[in-house]
Each structure stands twice: as C-alpha cells, then as structure tokens.
Amino acid sequence: MAYPFSNSRDAHVDLSSQDAFSEGAPFVTFERMRREAPLEWCPQSDGGRGFWSITRHADIMALNRDTELLSSARGIRMEDQSPEEYEARKTFQETDPPQHRYFRMLVNKAFSKATISAYAPQIQAMVRDITAPAFERGEFDAVEAIARQLPMRMLAQILGVSAEDAAWLVTKGDSLISNADPDYTDHVIDKVDTEKYRLLPFRSPAALDLFDYANALLKRMDAGETIGVLSVVRQETNDGRRMSDDEFRNFFCLLVAAGNDTTRYALAAALHSLANEPALLPQLQAGGEDLYDSASDELIRWASPTSHFRRTATRDFELHGKTVRAGDKVVLWFLSGNRDAEAFVDPQRIDLTRKPNRYVAFGQGGPHVCLGMWLARLEVNLVLQELARRLKGIEQTAPHSYLRSNFIHGIKRLPVRVHRK
Numbered sequence: 001m002a003y004p005f006s007n008s009r010d011a012h013v014d015l016s017s018q019d020a021f022s023e024g025a026p027f028v029t030f031e032r033m034r035r036e037a038p039l040e041w042c043p044q045s046d047g048g049r050g051f052w053s054i055t056r057h058a059d060i061m062a063l064n065r066d067t068e069l070l071s072s073a074r075g076i077r078m079e080d081q082s083p084e085e086y087e088a089r090k091t092f093q094e095t096d097p098p099q100h101r102y103f104r105m106l107v108n109k110a111f112s113k114a115t116i117s118a119y120a121p122q123i124q125a126m127v128r129d130i131t132a133p134a135f136e137r138g139e140f141d142a143v144e145a146i147a148r149q150l151p152m153r154m155l156a157q158i159l160g161v162s163a164e165d166a167a168w169l170v171t172k173g174d175s176l177i178s179n180a181d182p183d184y185t186d187h188v189i190d191k192v193d194t195e196k197y198r199l200l201p202f203r204s205p206a207a208l209d210l211f212d213y214a215n216a217l218l219k220r221m222d223a224g225e226t227i228g229v230l231s232v233v234r235q236e237t238n239d240g241r242r243m244s245d246d247e248f249r250n251f252f253c254l255l256v257a258a259g260n261d262t263t264r265y266a267l268a269a270a271l272h273s274l275a276n277e278p279a280l281l282p283q284l285q286a287g288g289e290d291l292y293d294s295a296s297d298e299l300i301r302w303a304s305p306t307s308h309f310r311r312t313a314t315r316d317f318e319l320h321g322k323t324v325r326a327g328d329k330v331v332l333w334f335l336s337g338n339r340d341a342e343a344f345v346d347p348q349r350i351d352l353t354r355k356p357n358r359y360v361a362f363g364q365g366g367p368h369v370c371l372g373m374w375l376a377r378l379e380v381n382l383v384l385q386e387l388a389r390r391l392k393g394i395e396q397t398a399p400h401s402y403l404r405s406n407f408i409h410g411i412k413r414l415p416v417r418v419h420r421k
C-alpha cells in the first residue's frame with residue numbers, strides 16, 4: 001500500500017468498539033479473520049450480547065443473498081434492540097422479501113440508472129459551483145469544501161427543499177449517523193445514557209427535529225402537494241399496503257442520513273487517494289469515459305463507507321466448522337470483503353482500471369442493494385472529471401482525521417492544497 005488508510009497494526013481489535021475505528025479501520029484484524037477465522041464470534045464490550053463476524057467476500061455475497069437464513073427483519077445494526085425499539089424504528093430496510101420487494105418496487109424507478117443519469121448536467125453544474133471557489137482559495141478542507149457539499153445539494157434536489165433547509169437537515173443527519181462521534185452529537189451513543197431516545201432512529205434526539213420536518217411534509221402531501229420522490233413512497237404498493245406515517249418519518253431520516261453521509265465519505269476517500277498517490281490524477285487525465293466509470297467503482301471499493309450491516313439467523317446453521325444459532329446476530333463486514341485477496345488482485349492497491357470489480361460497498365448481491373447506488377457513483381464520477389479537468393495536482397497538507405464509528409468508515413477532515421492548470 002502506498003500510503004496509510006489506517007493506523008492500527010493490532011490483529012485482535014474489539015470490533016464492537018467505536019474507538020477501534022477512530023484512527024482508520026482495523027484492516028489488520030480483518031486480514032487475520034479472513035485468513036484464520038472467517039466466521040468469528042465477537043463479544044461486545046458495550047454490553048451487547050455479541051455477534052458473529054463474516055469477513056470473506058464470497059461468504060458475504062452468499063449470505064447477503066440468503067434472506068431465508070439471515071433476516072433483516074430483526075434489526076440491521078450491531079446494537080441489540082428490543083421488539084418495541086425495533087418496531088418503532090423500522091423502515092423497509094428492516095423487512096425481508098416478499099414484503100420488502102413490494103415497497104422497493106415503488107421507489108426503484110426514481111433511483112434507477114436511467115432516471116439518475118438524467119441528473120448528470122445538473123450535478124456537473126453543482127460540482128463546478130462547489131469546486132471553483134475552493135480551487136480559487138488553493139488550500140482548504142476537502143471534506144467540508146467539496147465532499148460534504150455535493151451530496152447535500154443533491155439531497156435538496158431530490159427532496160425538493162431549499163439549500164438552507166438541506167444544510168439544516170444534513171447537520172441533523174450527521175448527528176444521527178455519526179452518533180458515536182463527539183464532533184457531531186452531544187449524545188454519544190456509548191458515552192451518554194440514551195435510554196430516553198431508544199425508540200428513535202440511531203437513539204438520537206436529533207431524530208425528533210427530523211420527525212417535525214417530516215410531519216410538515218406529510219401535511220403538505222396530505223393537502224395534495226407532490227413532493228418528488230417522497231410522494232412516490234406514499235403511494236400504495238402492489239400488495240395494497242401504504243407506508244404508515246411512522247414508517248414515513250423513519251424513511252425520511254434514512255434518506256437524510258444514509259443518502260448523504262455515505263456519499264460524502266466516498267468522495268472524501270477519493271480526494272484523499274488522489275492527494276496521496278500523485279500518479280492517479282495524470283492517469284485519470286489520460287483516460288477516456290470508461291476510465292471514470294471504473295475509477296469511481298474502484299474508489300468506492302477503497303472507501304467502503306458503510307463498514308457493515310447486521311442480520312439475524314432464522315435457524316441454526318453450520319459454517320467453517322462452527323454453529324450459528326437461531327436468533328444470533330450476524331454482521332456482514334462489507335469493508336473487509338472489499339479488501340479480500342481472493343476476490344481482488346492486489347486489493348491493497350488502487351487500480352483505477354480494475355475490471356471486473358465485484359466490490360460489495362453497496363451491499364451488491366442482496367435484495368437491499370443500495371437504492372442510491374447510481375446516484376453515488378455518478379457524483380463520484382463527476383467530481384473526478386472536474387478534478388482532472390481543472391487541476392495539475394492536489395496534495396494533503398496536514399494529517400486527516402477519521403470519524404469515530406464502527407458503522408461509517410470515513411475521513412472527516414482532509415486539509416489539501418491544489419494546483420490549478
């Protein structure tokens with residue numbers, strides 16, 4: 001590896017600990033697990049009941065597909081949830097087929113490759129708007145100036161809200177999804193008693209503000225207004241169900257948090273890579289359109305912004321000589337699968353031409369494969385194009401810092417200097 005994307009050399013870190021990820025992901029531990037213990041029981045230091053870790057690419061692909069064996073309908077986070085908590089916080093992400101399929105069919109079209117491709121000119125204009133003043137300044141925090149801005153503007157577009165509202169929503173979304181990082185919330189999940197908020201998404205009081213905002217949107221839609229994709233999700237599914245108000249509020253939080261921060265951290269990792277591997281930018285500049293596609297995929301593989309999702313075993317089963325019991329939590333480490341040498345030639349190297357690239361950062365292979373996958377890819381692609389068009393070089397000027405989170409793998413500060421053409 002040409003430069004560090006993690007500082008930890010410990011092969012036995014506690015994966016339930018948020019601190020284990022605060023200086024980058026514990027790749028050395030994942031490497032050991034893939035080699036020696038591809039199904040490993042992990043006790044939880046936060047008082048949870050423990051979980052099984054799946055770290056090999058092939059196992060992640062097979063198990064993510066097998067929803068009869070591993071269910072999403074009993075929680076998708078590492079934390080233990082009571083049936084009451086789980087029910088209160090549920091979205092369609094916490095359902096299994098066939099129920100999941102009906103709802104997913106409603107929203108698929110709004111996020112399909114064809115629909116999203118039509119946004120390209122608008123996204124391109126946003127990218128120019130965002131990057132031009134930063135490039136003019138020359139030195140800036142690339143996360144704040146670029147990576148945070150683009151997904152936020154796209155969110156405004158998708159939700160049909162003002163830029164000001166989007167900025168407010170994203171700050172609230174940060175408190176939700178970054179609930180373990182004191183830079184983003186006063187209610188740090190493993191340090192403060194959040195019992196009072198256990199029925200809210202991410203056990204975060206910020207969800208109450210997002211609920212208020214969602215309630216106002218519900219009112220407007222009930223009065224007959226159409227609000228982009230949000231009106232689509234309120235339609236009746238093929239099995240005759242309609243999303244309840246509770247589910248809508250949770251879905252809104254999901255869209256604001258998961259649809260935003262993940263793309264930010266994909267962009268941050270891409271910028272970090274370009275700033276630290278000087279050969280990448282000229283390589284992009286010399287390539288054609290195809291190269292931007294493969295480069296976006298490769299940089300999202302490298303970034304792996306959501307490190308894991310959890311499932312629950314529906315029955316006892318054997319794997320790699322061990323027995324998983326019905327009801328056990330099973331965590332699929334997408335982050336580890338994306339560094340698996342059995343699936344990727346030289347996985348520690350960024351190869352912008354990598355093809356095929358069977359990365360799993362979006363939960364590919366399973367029914368819950370990321371809804372925003374085409375959008376995130378396009379945003380990364382268009383940022384890369386703009387960097388290649390405008391810059392002679394980009395370099396990191398001071399150490400970067402990572403989000404404190406074992407769920408979201410992300411660089412939160414990245415000081416850079418750019419040299420314009």
Ligand code: HEM
Nearest residue numbers: 093259262263266305306309361362363368370371372376
């Ligand atoms: C690089 C950026 C992104 C990454 C790495 C990412 C990652 C993921 C992953 C791994 C899943 C599967 C979850 C599971 O298996 O339970 C997922 C699902 C989902 N993502 Fe993304 N995501 C990204 C961007 C987005 C965007 C831009 C949006 C929306 C605008 C979005 C909305 C969703 C939704 C709604 C689901 C649930 C889908 C379902 O359950 O059927 N994501 N995402």
